[in-house]
Amino acid sequence: MDDTHPALAALRAMLDGGQIDQSQFEAMAAALRQTPATSQHADAGAAIAHGAQAQAVGKRGMAIGANANGTFNTGTLFQFIEAGKQPGASAEALRKAYLARLMQQCDQVSLMAGDERAGQLRLSRVYTALLTTAHKASHAFFAKSADYEKLKETPYLSVIDQLNREQKLALLGDPGGGKTSVVHILALAMAGELLRSPDNNLETLTAPIQRRADEKTQEPQRWDHGALVPVRIVLRELATELPETDAAIDANTLLGHIERQLQTAGLGEFLPHLKQELLERGGLILLDGLDEVPDAHNRRARIKRAVETFAQTFQHCRYLATSRTYAYQQQDWKLRGFAETQLLPFQHWQIKAFVAAWYGQMTALQRLTAADAEDRAARLTAAALNNPRIRELAERPLLLTLIAKLQTEKGGTLPEQPEELYARAVDLLLDEWESTKPRRTAGGGTEPEPSLAEYLRVGRDRIRKVLDRLAFEAHRSQVGTTGTANIPGDDLRNALMAAANDPDTKPAQLAIYLHGRAGVLNEHGNDIYQFPHRTFQEYLAACHLTNDDFPRQLAKLACSDPNRWREVVALAAAKAGRGSADSVWRLAETLCPRPVIGDPQDLGPALDTTEAWGALLAGQVLANTDVLGSVADYDSPKRERIRDWQLALLRRPALPAVERALAGRSLDALGDPRPDVMTLDGMQFCYVPAGPFWMGDDADDDSKPMHQVELPAYWIARHPVTVAQWCEYVTASGQQPSDPDSLLGAGNTPAIWMSWHEALAFCRWLGTRWASQLPPSWQVALPSEAEWEKAARGGLHIPASPCIAPLNSAASAALTHLRRHLRDNPQPQRDYPWDSLGKDGWRDDCANVENDIGATSVIGAYPNGRSPVGCEDLSGNVWEWTRSFWGEDWQTAAFAYPYRPDDTAREMLSADDSVMRVVRGGGWSLPRFAARCAYRLRSRPVGSGGYLGFRVVLCCSPVR
Secondary structure (H helix, E strand, C coil): CCCCCHHHHHHHHHHHCCCCCHHHHHHHHHHHCCCCCCHHHCCHHHHHHHHHHHHHHHHHCCCCCCCCCCCCCHHHHHHHHHHHHCCCCCHHHHHHHHHHHHHHHHCCCHHHCCCHHHCCCCHHHHCCCCEEEEECCCHHHHHHHCCHHHHHHCCEEEHHHHHHHCCEEEEEECCCCCHHHHHHHHHHHHHHHHCCCCCCCHHHHCCCECCCCCCCCCECCCCCCCCCEEEEEEHHHHHCCCCCCHHHCCHHHHHHHHHHHHHHCCCHHHHHHHHHHHHHCCEEEEEECHHHCCCHHHHHHHHHHHHHHHHHHCCCCEEEEEEEHHHHCCHHHCCCCCEEEEECCCCHHHHHHHHHHHHHHHHHCCCCCHHHHHHHHHHHHHHHHHCHHHHHHHCCHHHHHHHHHHHHHHCCCCCCCHHHHHHHHHHHHHHHHHCCEEEECCCCCEEEECCHHHHHCCCHHHHHHHHHHHHHHHHHHCCCCCCCCCEEHHHHHHHHHHHCCCCCCCHHHHHHHHCCCCCCCEECCCCEEECCCHHHHHHHHHHHHHCCCCCHHHHHHHHHCHHHHHHHHHHHHHHHHHHCHHHHHHHHHHHCCCCCCCCCCCCCCCCCHHHHHHHHHHHHHHHCCCCCCCCCHHHHHHHHHHHHHHHHHHHCCCCCHHHHHHHHHHHHHHCCCCHHHHCCCCCEEEEECCEEEEECCCCCCCCCCCEEEEECCEEEECCCCEHHHHHHHHHHHCCCCCCHHHHCCCCCCECCCCCHHHHHHHHHHHHHHCHHHCCCCCEEECCCHHHHHHHHHCCCEEECCCCEEEHHHHHHCCHHHHCCCEEECCCCCCCCCCCCCCCCCCCCCCCECCCCCCCCCCCCCCHHHCCCCCCCCCCECCEEEEEEEEECCCCCCCCCCCCCCCCHHHHCCCCCCCCEEEEECCCCCCCHHHHCCCCCEEECCCCCCCCEECCCEEECCCCC
16 A cells, blocks of 8 residues: 555544654554555544554554453544444444543643644643642631641642532632643543543542642542533633623523534534433533633623523533632622632642653653653752742743743753743744644655745744734733733734745735644634733733833833733843843833822822832832842932832722732832831830720620620730741841741741740740830730730720830830820720721721732731721731630630639640640631631640731730
């Protein structure tokens, strides 16, 4: 048989499409050459069915189809698909064809598309199980039945664990965080289990994994629902098919999309069987890319309605929807009845696992020698774990894949900055997109096809400029601020034609040339092209803007539409900064040209929103580049102006809390000027006058009954102790913290990771340091829980205005004089520290709770949440140690209410460590109820965690 045999041509198409590798092609081709060339062999699947496969197995010893025992292997997928396409195929044949096709589609590493050298590199070979922010034991469990400090030691739940718990789950994560990979691996495993695949099945899906750093015994992931037929729906594609009227949006909207996908695959007859199975037994509905649905024509709301009505109709199914986190946080976009969970970044053990799997495959595919692969894996792992900049990139699966691919292909140094990574990655993807490809000749042979640059007779730099401008224009005109823009094929071809130096190039020819190519631009059906990820679109737009009226145009765009352009600004600043620090300062100054009006720490006047966004971005530009290490004299006023703006952004809530938190991080990098936040001797204290207050809460068993308690006057720290203050203490005292992580983080955030004993030692050391400034018999101490609660709720009488002073003023103030400036507390039984209306006293934007920010927040970011005496961050952010006892039994408080101030036994400092201490305030990740004034939690004094901090009091009450 010659090389014009039709079945051989079909096999070559399968090879070119990545469906089979070179060795499989050779084995099957050898068998075909012994098979007569008939019309029935025009399809490679038919050739396999007529015996070529069996001969190939016999000659090469390769399992490329169903073997003599009927077991599953690679070629079985092709058999299933072809059998399902036959006229009159049975329901079972259709089902197998559907599942096999889904496995083919999902077992791909998207960044390796078009890479012929990748061989059979599959997602299933390198996928590393992803963890979520949820813990194996819930917060509710810890609130009632165990030591809260053990939450740190409790394993995280994987996505599979979470989906096992929740019938309907919204999986949230950052771009490149692995959401789509989760969808694909679930579809692959479910389909593989139903087809009895030995390599992709429920056993591989639930394989034991590491869930925390010190875990020695790995446990399987939990899945109790058996093999469910998977249905994968790309919601962006569904959005393009929506009916014209809202009246037609219902469960059939999704069914119609599923039907069209099946018809395209030649499996339209499977729909009634699939529908019946989903209705009667259920299935796994995978809804990918909720955030990528365009805003135009009310598509998001309509997609939401379609999904919710489908879920109401197909009630036996389980559902997973994916979305970028910040897009899903909009209340009107949340799916009704769906629980939420957020992907964690890769932990260090996941990075190790991925790198090992990647380079193991490089060795198996003979891309690298074992020694070379081992060396590169070791270098990449070391860089990813030890270099903070590489670590930040490696925590995102997409970027780690890019880094590994770049290292594999280039063998060079690893990029340390996101901008450098994108620069090299775009070059790599551009290589793939416009590189020379083999093409068939009329005689059945092959010849090299010219590269795109050769085809257009232009230099590569010119093609790159075309792509930069296309990215910019697509980004600017894109409807909505999420997802990747659609670039119509005509726009792409016209842009390339305009740059071409070959007048004979025809658009139709160029369309054929570009069709099916993968790389920096990918065809997305219906002659639509997209960049492989939004970050590439943003990077290329940044490249265009650094060369076109920089920085004026970029600053104008960023201030007018910050959510669209903020990442572009960061990438443009990094790119410009590689050439000159002056470019970064020029951009920052253009973003923030005017000084803030008034004292930055005042709560007014209100900020102009456009100016506020510009200042926020200017702060990030300076904080995230390398220009602050050495600031020239002529740049110092710019730095001070932008620093003052960051402080004003904290204190005047013109921007959402998550943005204020970013301003606070930039403020730390620029040099937070607040001595009360950054120094020990600059601490400020709030006066709490003597008198009674309401303590407790009748609605909480641990806090009832509500009763009046009378306390003498005292002063309590305005803020919790910060990282900067803790570091100053460690340096000055010579004490080494039990957990070095307590020294890390932004200096203006609360210090965490210290035990009760360490907090107590801090107070005693500070009391000695301040002994000459304190009145006789006064001391520095941890607050009792009564002192803490009165500071949060206020007494029956509160200062007419908060009296806040540094140590020297607080120590010398005449307390009797201050008593004359009191007023009645309008809400002496308030649930939260702030004045409020409503049933439960909650007000938005007053406390860092419920994972709104995802970490501890900078001190002062919630000015609306201050207490009647002036304390800030009492609710939310971190739990705070008190000196008060709970008892030894977690379930039952030995020291219950009513609270008696004269009961000195409940606050002895020398008690055994078996006695738990009360902690107050709630934390950044917990529900709002835990942030109530009266809410009590407990922790063992030897414990420490990323949720525990403290503040101090100046008092004369007995502290033993």
